[in-house]
Amino acid sequence: MIQDAAYYIEGVRAGNRKVISRTITLIESALAQHREMTYQVLDGLLAYTGNAVRLGITGVPGVGKSTFIEAMGIRLIEKGHKVAILAVDPSSAKSGGSIMGDKTRMEKLAAHGQAFIRPSPSGGTLGGVARKTRETILVLEAAGYDVVMVETVGVGQSEFSVASMVDFFLVLLLAGAGDELQGIKRGIIELADAIAVNKADGDNIVRAERAKKDYENALNLMARRTDGWQPPVLTCSSLEISGIDEIWETVIYYRCKMQASGFFESKRREQALQWFNFLVEQGLKEWFHGLKSVKQSLPEITRRLEHGETTAMAAARKLLHQVTHEHERT
Secondary structure, X not given: OOOOHHHHHHHHHOOOHHHHHHHHHHHHOOOHHHHHHHHHHHHHHHHHOOOOEEEEEEEOOXXXXXXXXXXXXXXXXXXOOOXXXXXXXXXXXXXXXXXXXXXXXXXXXXXXXXXXXEOOOOOOOHHHHHHHHHHHXXXXXXXXXXXXXXXXXOOOHHHHHHHOOOOXXXXXXXOOOOOOHHHOOHHHHHXXXXXXXXXXXXXXXXXXXXXXXXXXXXXXXXXXXXXXXXXXXXXXXXXXXXXXXXXXXXXXXXXXXXXXXXXXXXXXXHHHHHHHHXXXXXXXXXXXXXXXXXXXXXXXXXXXXXXXXXXXXXXXXXHHHHHXXXXXXO
């Protein structure tokens, strides 16, 4: 049963885990009346958001993301932080995703009172999942979680989506997996604020150090960044809990440096503006396709296009022209 906005706002601010979960469920709902309530709740929480460290994490298959996230989460809690873990997984609607399995493997972290783990919402495109994740970040910040880790579970565009909603983007890689950056696209590496070579333990330490040098060389070949930051390459072992502190210190150093230069606030403003533009475009698209005249005309226009009776440009122009004239008459 849906409550009034005050119920959610007060419960979130009090750190009530049950209300936090219900608020996130409200955000994930596709019902129109729930969306209106979501806007009211987020407006009420906005003044208490923005203070958390937003950390995005991606990695190649088999890199040990879950073990790393759990190790870092527990270490941060030991330092006095409240930690939330979210996932962006556009594939979860089709495949079931892996985040529930990840949550099961992060048993120690999931059971901790200072941690909050939320699986990716199912049943949506990347845009829909990303929207819900962004709004969920705000809820968790208002609830007092001062570190929010956003994990990419899917591949491809999800990395770009996560990088656009966090302050620091960490790419986890492995040692000894070839000289092609293990299939990680150049664009993903360019998003990285740091690279961490995981599983640097036992017999793998030498390979990890060699991989570190290779990745450093690869980063040096890339164009200089506008923020003046040179992404470092670090090594870590989630099993031995080594290198975890160094990664966190790098995140904090980057944050302090970017705040001092003004780039931190600029980046967040740019992210907000990009997201605003995306939502406007999505809203216009939904409005357009919801028009009665478009619903009536689209099947025939699509049929003619598929049968080669018109061009895509002409078909689009006709449909847009039709809608424009309708609204000019009203």
